[in-house]
Amino acid sequence: MDAAGVHTIALTVAYDGAPFCGFARQPGQLTVQGSIEQALHTLYRRDIETVCAGRTDAGVHARGQVVSFDLDDEEITQRSAHGLKRSLNALVDDRIAVSAVQEAQAGFSARFDAVEREYRYFIFTGDWRPVLLAGRVWHLAKPLDLDAMRAGAAHLIGEHDFKSFCMAASAVGKPTHRYVAEIDIEQTVLLGESDVVCVRVKGNAFLHSMVRTIVGTLVAVGRGQRQPEWVAEVLAAHDRRAAGENAPAEGLCFWRVAYAGPGGSIPEPAEFVEGWR
Amino acid sequence: MDAAGVHTIALTVAYDGAPFCGFARQPGQLTVQGSIEQALHTLYRRDIETVCAGRTDAGVHARGQVVSFDLDDEEITQRSAHGLKRSLNALVDDRIAVSAVQEAQAGFSARFDAVEREYRYFIFTGDWRPVLLAGRVWHLAKPLDLDAMRAGAAHLIGEHDFKSFCMAASAVGKPTHRYVAEIDIEQTVLLGESDVVCVRVKGNAFLHSMVRTIVGTLVAVGRGQRQPEWVAEVLAAHDRRAAGENAPAEGLCFWRVAYAGPGGSIPEPAEFVEGWR
Numbered sequence: 001m002d003a004a005g006v007h008t009i010a011l012t013v014a015y016d017g018a019p020f021c022g023f024a025r026q027p028g029q030l031t032v033q034g035s036i037e038q039a040l041h042t043l044y045r046r047d048i049e050t051v052c053a054g055r056t057d058a059g060v061h062a063r064g065q066v067v068s069f070d071l072d073d074e075e076i077t078q079r080s081a082h083g084l085k086r087s088l089n090a091l092v093d094d095r096i097a098v099s100a101v102q103e104a105q106a107g108f109s110a111r112f113d114a115v116e117r118e119y120r121y122f123i124f125t126g127d128w129r130p131v132l133l134a135g136r137v138w139h140l141a142k143p144l145d146l147d148a149m150r151a152g153a154a155h156l157i158g159e160h161d162f163k164s165f166c167m168a169a170s171a172v173g174k175p176t177h178r179y180v181a182e183i184d185i186e187q188t189v190l191l192g193e194s195d196v197v198c199v200r201v202k203g204n205a206f207l208h209s210m211v212r213t214i215v216g217t218l219v220a221v222g223r224g225q226r227q228p229e230w231v232a233e234v235l236a237a238h239d240r241r242a243a244g245e246n247a248p249a250e251g252l253c254f255w256r257v258a259y260a261g262p263g264g265s266i267p268e269p270a271e272f273v274e275g276w277r
Numbered sequence: 278m279d280a281a282g283v284h285t286i287a288l289t290v291a292y293d294g295a296p297f298c299g300f301a302r303q304p305g306q307l308t309v310q311g312s313i314e315q316a317l318h319t320l321y322r323r324d325i326e327t328v329c330a331g332r333t334d335a336g337v338h339a340r341g342q343v344v345s346f347d348l349d350d351e352e353i354t355q356r357s358a359h360g361l362k363r364s365l366n367a368l369v370d371d372r373i374a375v376s377a378v379q380e381a382q383a384g385f386s387a388r389f390d391a392v393e394r395e396y397r398y399f400i401f402t403g404d405w406r407p408v409l410l411a412g413r414v415w416h417l418a419k420p421l422d423l424d425a426m427r428a429g430a431a432h433l434i435g436e437h438d439f440k441s442f443c444m445a446a447s448a449v450g451k452p453t454h455r456y457v458a459e460i461d462i463e464q465t466v467l468l469g470e471s472d473v474v475c476v477r478v479k480g481n482a483f484l485h486s487m488v489r490t491i492v493g494t495l496v497a498v499g500r501g502q503r504q505p506e507w508v509a510e511v512l513a514a515h516d517r518r519a520a521g522e523n524a525p526a527e528g529l530c531f532w533r534v535a536y537a538g539p540g541g542s543i544p545e546p547a548e549f550v551e552g553w554r
Contacts, residue, residue: 016408097406129374
């Protein structure tokens with residue numbers, strides 16, 4: 001237990017993004033944050049503000065979103081981690097699932113303590129509707145030159161000003177430097193279908209629509225509409241209009257967040273409240 | 278071209294089973310066969326009867342269903358294999374997709390020429406809703422002892438009277454011997470979730486509800502409600518009431534059918550119509 005009596009809770013959250021107007025709470029709209037905060041209000045009978053690792057857009061999925069919030073000494077004794085998980089899963093919208101509940105170091109922030117974020121983008125390149133993967137992939141129906149895409153992606157690795165890959169409106173007056181650690185492009189198999197390309201992007205943090213713009217830009221290269229070197233020009237332009245189209249939301253999944261704990265885990269408190277775990 | 282002027286066409290078909298009252302045509306109901314035959318009627322302006330490799334029940338998915346039918350000399354010249362695929366995909370219900378169209382040996386039957394059929398059944402054992410896999414897995418939320426399930430499954434390998442694993446009504450007066458070649462039970466990863474168990478069942482042919490009853494019976498063993506030897510007793514009882522529950526339709530996918538062509542492919546005609554491929 002922390003001296004100040006503050007207990008920071010971290011949830012790992014998955015959701016099917018389709019029905020939501022994004023993660024961030026918006027009055028009168030169905031949002032992931034809104035649904036989670038409403039459930040917390042039902043459980044603790046007060047407004048509890050949550051912080052997330054990455055604010056996903058409307059339609060974007062998550063399997064490893066992290067959401068943090070604080071409870072006080074009295075609140076944390078009301079239910080165990082397991083009980084809280086069960087109660088939240090019973091109360092949130094059924095397109096959201098809390099896959100893990102844990103106590104983090106007091107003061108932990110799902111957003112500011114994130115060390116690395118990983119997104120995965122799935123593209124189906126077959127010339128027929130991927131009916132069993134509907135809503136989870138971008139159905140592009142064109143073959144992609146993965147080597148050309150990899151050559152294009154190489155220009156984005158490292159620290160750069162990613163202004164060209166950011167939705168213009170949200171970039172105004174804000175820093176647009178980010179560090180991209182890895183872009184991995186592989187053929188993969190999903191539910192038996194092998195005409196699937198997965199683009200894995202890892203970095204410290206991402207601008208608004210950055211992953212979808214990276215994917216849209218690399219797809220222009222993969223289709224042969226652009227040369228790999230064009231990606232360097234897009235980056236240098238510092239202008240969203242230079243980049244490719246935004247890849248559709250449904251192919252994107254916020255995959256995983258790494259923190260400073262062992263193996264990228266969420267740092268634990270020195271001591272747990274009795275009966276919590 | 279066949280001497281008699283009959284061209285047998287084989288479609289490979291995938292579908293999300295959820296909206297359909299099964300594969301088999303039923304007046305006034307949405308069925309996979311009904312949708313495909315309606316599309317064929319639109320294209321060729323006559324009733325074309327189709328035969329499938331396996332009649333799946335309501336809610337059961339398919340990725341490798343095979344459907345065969347005959348065209349005459351004039352009809353086959355109307356469009357190429359590629360054109361027929363595109364036209365069918367434009368006309369069928371959008372939860373159905375034709376992933377391949379090919380000409381088979383004249384007289385080929387998707388049903389009677391099948392050498393081996395494979396089904397896969399997916400179970401999610403995590404204690405939270407698998408939101409990204411919704412409708413594709415049985416959410417069981419209990420850990421399963423896979424070794425016990427494998428020991429139980431061993432009793433089913435080979436040729437047996439599977440009457441205990443057949444929907445009672447449809448078994449009356451019909452032969453219930455079948456050959457099960459393989460039951461493979463493995464932990465797998467689907468869209469990043471590792472709490473998934475896949476039961477792969479291969480055999481020459483299957484009775485009504487047989488795979489779902491096998492899975493339901495093996496799950497009773499995997500949960501420790503029954504011993505592996507009980508599966509042998511169920512088999513010997515020749516009575517559906519002896520077996521476990523029917524596993525839900527949504528976890529089942531008709532995966533693949535093998536024929537006598539190279540590598541299990543559909544046997545091709547000696548000669549193709551010009552312009553067909």
